[in-house]
Amino acid sequence: MTATATAAAPNLRRSLPWLAAGLGLVIAPHAFHLPPWVTAVVVACAGARLLLARQGRRPPGRWLRALAVVTGVSGIYLGYDTLLGLHAGVALLCLLMGLKLLELRGSRDIVVLVVFGYFLTATQFLFNDSLLMAAYMLAAVWALTALLIALQDRTAADRPWRYGRLAAAMLGQSLPVMLILFVLFPRIPGPLWGMPDDAYAGMTGLSDEMTPGAISQLGRSDEVALRVEFDDAPPAYPRRYWRGPVLARYDGRSWRRAGDSAPAAGDASRLVSTRAPTDYTVTLEPHNQRWLLALDMPVEAGRGSRAPRGGYLQASGPVRERIRYDASSVIAYRLGTGLTRKQQAYYTDLPDGAHPRTRQLASRWRAQTGSDRALVEHGLRHFRREPFHYTLQPPRLDGDTTDAFLFDTRSGFCEHYAGAFAVLMRAAGIPARVVTGYMGGRMNPAGDYMIVRQSDAHAWVEVWLDDRGWLRVDPTAYVAPERVERGLAGALPDGEAGPGAAVGAGGLLQRLHLQWDAVNAYWHRWVLAYGPSLQQQLLQQLRLDSWPRLALALAAGIALTLAALTFSLLRRDRPLPPDPAAAAWGEFCRLLARRGLPRAPDEGPRDYARRAARRWPRDADAIDTVATRYEIARYGRGGVGAAEVRALRQAVRAFRSNSPVSRKGRSSSGKR
């Protein structure tokens, strides 16, 4: 062992900093989710190994290393309660990589570490699959490949960029094979390996429960909720209601989704429309919930969703990764033809004894108005008449929240207004329910699609009128009409910052922001979303939908690519790379040719210069300078250096502008 260690020592000392840098590149993005102590241990291990190598000392002994491994693994286990799963597993890998670095001895260990680095790079995709991260990881792979090349070949150690260039060339050559595998290699439905549940914590989105305060937090997030591509023109802004879960169960404080105890919808969910539906495709960001969003009111939605139930689209399972689906909605519609007695009771249910002042107001309205329709209109006008105030920072509500909001604080946002209005309607005996979702969305001029953000989250009310079915009413629109006409930022009072204020409205930064969003959307649409179903469609179009044919196509595609690559690499008669010295010399020769002394193709620079000097003895010096500099740049030792080429170009320029030959030549050519 000692023999190999001493033999490898000088190499090791030289390659270690590069190895540490390459692995650092791989580990760096992981540091965002690793426990700080793991990162610290990895950095410490690398530092210690570098120091040992510099001092020419050996790595720590076997017992010390064993102790480090046991301690580290125990630390991971204590921190995560497991060694498996996404976070614990990656943390374990990172830790082991650091320890492996510590015991690094020879070239074999470096190779092991680099290959390990490739794997660790791939795990980054489990945390972040954005375009930026993909580009970063590509750079990391490039660096690792260069490292691997450098390890095999030490002849150009003084010119490390050569390894980088070779690595880039090799990655470039592997690109066609990668594309073939990406398109044709069979995709397994679902994630490649089961993702543990902890991976989905912290996804933002609507909640299936509405209690004052919940949507306020949402309103401040600028994250994208969904992107929509319309087949035709998108609906006008005030009609962009994105329907999410319907909340019909009320306990006096919170609105919840209708559970299994809800009476069957029956006639109440029959949808009638006279107008043609709007078709569009939604790309939904993951929100870890079981519903899909669609323009109010969806009639049809593509794969992965079940028929609308309780008035909204349901997914087959929690949406845990970005999905795309086609949907079709009608903007003008009638929903429901009749409510059963049971349903009437369900949708007018209020907890006994809750909201005494609200009930009082409702019964006063009932007395003042003749019909349900008039009562609804009266109620909506109430919000405009009275001094209600739209704000994202409402005061705290204590006690009976609806009474306190309606009669005391009178400031809040959509959630407060929708909740209070539904309670008012129910108190007046009109069936009512709360619908949550998003309201608004802006077209991205850079990509011809609409972006709906979390800050567009909204809540509104549906009331039942016997002659009209479920009717959408938006009390917020009566308090702050700007909210449904221009969006959240327009509705907020001066001095209250909306989301994304830093981005700036209409500025360069915002345009860049939208451009970037468009690029990312394409990245998702064409790369990340290419899953089993899209692949199946494509394969069917290519008539490759049987296994033998697919296998044949895969093998043939890769074989052809490799053959083409091999052929082009082995082609002996490769042309010389364009030579700047030859170009400058060619210019000089053309110059003399125009003066009547063309160079024979087989005439060397020295012979030609001698001939030219005999013809124009006064310019002999200038001609000789050009020829000599060309000889140096083209045939001299050390290949074509930039300085030599520059000197040659300079000589040619000087010859062209100063020599009497060329002046004479120019005047004579002018006469011609």
Next chain:
Amino acid sequence: MSAHASVSRAGTPETDRILREAERVILGKPRTLRLALACLLARGHLLIEDRPGVGKTTLALVLARLFGLDFRRIQFTSDLLPADVIGATIYERQAERFRFQPGPIFTQVVLADEVNRATPKAQSALLEAMEERQVTTDGTTRALPEPFFVIATQNPGDQLGTFPLPESQLDRFLMRVDIGDPDPAAERELLRGRDRRELIREAPPASTPDALAGLQRAVGRVHASDALIAYVQALLAQTRRTPGLVHGLSPRAGQALLHAARAWALLDGREAVLPEDVQAVFTAVAAHRLQGRDHDRAPTAESLLSAVAIP
């Protein structure tokens, strides 16, 4: 050393002096002399094809004398045996043992006069020694002296009772040159002057065997850029696709061409090869290796050169 000097320094004092010295004896033949010297520097062997009496022996003598080398001459005749060239093992009666008596080939400069008069057997003894730079007799291998330089002469034309060297054997010679008649001025000077051999014997050596070894090593260090290599390759490719030739130049011939061009560049005092250097040695290196289909209409080396553009 400036970059400028790396290509075009005007002659080293050493090679200039040697050339001047040689031109004092060989009159009016600077180019042949230069080629012969380049051949010696490139560690090649030289084949001279010319009539008797134009100074072949004098040229060989001059080259040997310039560097103070041993010189022997072997006259090839039809009854020459291989042992007459490389030597033989003889029995010494007094000492009662066999002893190897080295032949005339154990010399630094060998003039093999009229090689085409000897039988192929004797010829091949010489040619093998040239190639291997060693001689094996009775199972013992003996190295030839260093430097080892063979100048063979051959009478041109079809003559009765000769064995012209076969094409494959010609490849052993780096260059083939002819001497030709001197120009009138040089010939008058020759007639007026003293006997050339005498002149050579009187003159002190201009250089030493060690200096020659140094120059031979320096030839290997002369730079050939990628652009120049491409030119040499284009020339080789041209010989292979020219229809009038039986076959083109072999890769070994290509190496020989490049090496000879290096020696030529060194004689010019340069540290890098130019296309002109390749052109200067091309005929001497290539002509005897190329076999035309039709003797009269075979393309000349010059026509091959002019058909290839310098890349």
